[in-house]
Amino acid sequence: MSQTSLNLVAISIFLMTLSVLVGPFFNLSPAVPALATFTILGIATLDSFSLQGKGGTIFLDWIAGFSKEHRDRIVHHEAGHFLVAYLLGIPVTGYTLSAWEAWKQGQSGQGGVSFDDGELASQLELGKISAQMLDRYCTVWMAGIAAETLVFNNAEGGTDDKSKLIGVLTMLGFSESVYQQKMRFHALQAKTLLQENWSNYETLVSAMRQRTSVEDCHAELGVGSGKQEVISS
Structure with missing residues (x-):
């Protein structure tokens, strides 16, 4: 069960x-x-x-969902994923903020941000991945936890995000001793990106609350958010 x-x-x-x-x-x-x-x-x-x-x-x-704090945590968590993916040049294809919305779109879990991760999947099939791509995705996966921590001083979500990161690291042959180090490092990188783009983050949270389309969310962010490079750990 x-x-x-x-x-x-x-x-x-x-x-x-x-x-x-x-x-x-x-x-x-x-x-x-x-x-x-x-x-x-x-x-x-x-x-x-x-x-x-x-x-x-x-x-x-x-x-x-009857709890306002629960709803707030979800939108802030997912906006963290969305903005950091946007900044790192990873295409966002959609997002959901509840399990019901996710189910209607044929997704599992309680909702989340969807990415165009075809290139990542192709590299993983070959059993290798570039350091830059690994760093970008690890930072995006940890961005929800980083966003929650910045807003609420702790994070209640992120179990699935950690599982994704650990799953990829396991496939690539990293030892368990590396997992926590990578999580902390990329959570810090995500936190820095969010702090440097805080006004855009708040704009995105407001837009996502209104279930604004991905295209319109990008338009809300505008050209002011320059794409960032991630420093490898």
Whole structure:
């Protein structure tokens, strides 16, 4: 069973336990929590066997979406990816800010920024990649965490970003001792790029909140953001 499905099971157990404790005080019929628990467990079962975790992810993301801070974190996180990719010359092809939006576009996970990474994939198929390209993508992957940290003083997202970075480094034969070093180095590079282009970052956050198209986001950024070079670690 996927972690998302396990989370749904945990929620159902919590609801049932809570109903037993507080139900008598509110004259709550036992049928109400039982029905809610049955529904959630049904979603978890369907999700595990038919939807490969997507249904549960959408449900949990929908619940989290009631929190303004959660929504703010997502848009600031994804704007970090978007702007740093733009600055480093990696084409952005789209973005989503929720699991539902991602599902409608045929993507997995809770949303994110999509890139034209055909050249990266081609190089990885050959088992090698130029140092410059590796540095650029590692910096983009760490940019969401860097953006969250700058705005909120910590980062709650970024697990998938770290997994991508570690996956590529593993394919290229890097040792585990290098992973944390690369993460810190490229997070610092992303942080520097964001700080140097902060007004553009804030503009992009506002545009993405309104679900502005990628093309119009580029237009909002304008020509003032010069493409940057990344220094190899």
